[in-house]
Amino acid sequence: MWLRSSESMKFSDIFAAGVLGLLVMSFGCDEAAAAVHSITDYGAVSDTTQLSTEAVQQAIDACSAAGGGTVTVPSGSYKIGSIFLKSNVTLNLENGSTLYGSTDISDYTPVTTDYVSLRTHTPTIQLIYADKADNIAITGEGTIDGRGKAFPKLSWNDEGITRPHLLRFICCNGVKVSGVTLKNSGCWMQHYLACDKVRIDGITVINRNNYNNDALDLDGCHDVTVSNMIADSDDDAITLKSTSPRLCEDIVISNCVVSSHCNAIKLGTETNGGFRNIIIRGIAVKPSSDQSSQYFGYPGGIGHGAIVLEIVDGGVMSNIDIGDVTIRGTESPIFIRLADRARPYSPDVPVNGVGKMERICLHDIMIDEAGPTGSSITGLEGHPVCDVELRNIRIRHHGGQSVTPAPDDEKRAEYPESTMWGILPAKGFWLNHTRNITFDNVTVETIAPDERETYVATDSENLIIR
Structure with missing residues (x-):
C-alpha cells in the first residue's frame, strides 16, 4: 500500500537508520570482542604467599567456553603453578603485573603429549603450557618470573622433568x-615444538639462574617471525632445534640484542629433521652485564660461540642466510660443524647416515674482542660441508698464539662445541673436509702478534679466497 507523503519515510532517512543500526551492531560486536576476564574476578590475589593457580585457570576456562577473548592480569604480584592456555585465548599482563612461578614442585602438573620427540618420552612440567591449541597469545607489559633457581639439577637430562620450563607450546597453530x-626459568625459557605461524615480538628475556637456561628454542617449527627481542641467557640465546623428524623451516629472526655465556645464535645441537629457509638479520651480540655465571661461560665471561651451525644427528641444513650481525666478545666466533653423533629422537627410530650442510651464506658481520681460538668449518671424510659463502666479514681477536698443529682427532661422534679442539691451527678459519667454500672480503686482525696462518685447509676442494 502506498503511504501518503506525510506518513512515508524518505530514502535518506531509511539509509541513515540503516547506517545507525550497522554502527550499533558494530560497536556491540567490538564491545563483545573486547570483553575481558580478569583473574581477580575469579579469586586471584596479589599476594605471593597465596596460590592463584585455580583462579587463573578458571578465568582461562571461562574465556575459552565463551568462544575466546582476553584474560587479563591486573597490576600486582600473583603466584601460580602450572596453567594451561586454550584456543582463542590471549593472556594479557598489564603494566605492573607479575606472575611468579611457585617454588614448590608439587604445584606443577606433569603432562604428556602424543607428539613424539626427543624430549616428550616422559611427562614434563612447565609454568604455562598448551598442546594442539589454535590462536593463543601472551601479551602486555607485565612480567612472568619462573623463580627457577629453586629447582636444583638432579640428573643430566632433567630439564622439563624436575626443573620446569616457563613456556612450552606443542603442535599449536597461531x-x-x-x-x-620473561625471567628465571628452571631450564629452557620458551620451547615451541612443532608449532606453526609463530610471532614473537618485543619481548625481554632474562634467564641466568639455572642450568640449560636458553632464551628461545624453536623446535621443528614452520612460518615463524622473531623480532625486537632483548635476551640475556646463561645458555644458548637464539636457538633452533629439530628434536623430531619435523624440520625448522621458513623462519625470519631480526632486530635482536642478545647476550649468552654459551652460544648466541645456534642451529642445533639436535638436528634430526634439519633446517631450511632460515633468515637471521640485524643481531647485536654482546657480553652480558652479569659475569657471575655458575653454569656455563668461557673463562673471562665471554660466550663459547657467536654463530654456530650444526648437523650431527642426521638431517639437512640448507638455504641459511645470516647477515648484518655485530659481535662483541665470544671465544670462537663462527663454528660450522657436520658430524655423526647420531642421537635418535626415539629409541625405535635410529639415525641412518650422516646429514648434509649446503647453501649457507654468512655476510656483513663485524666481530670484535673475540678470544684467540679461531673459527672453523669442518665435516667428515666422505661427508664434506658444501657451498658456503662468507662475505664482508671483519674479525678482531686477542691473538698471541704460536703455530698450532691441526687436530688429528675428528671427534666424529662427540658433542659439538666451538671450543672442542682448543686453540685452532688458523687465526682465521680452519677448514677440514669441505667443498666449494668461498671467502670474499674477509679480514682477520689480532691485537697481539699471532704466528698462525689466516687459513688452514685440509681435504677442502674448490676453496676460493678473494
Missing part, C-alpha cells in the same frame, strides 16, 4: 608472544 618480560 602463536603470539609480545611485549612481556
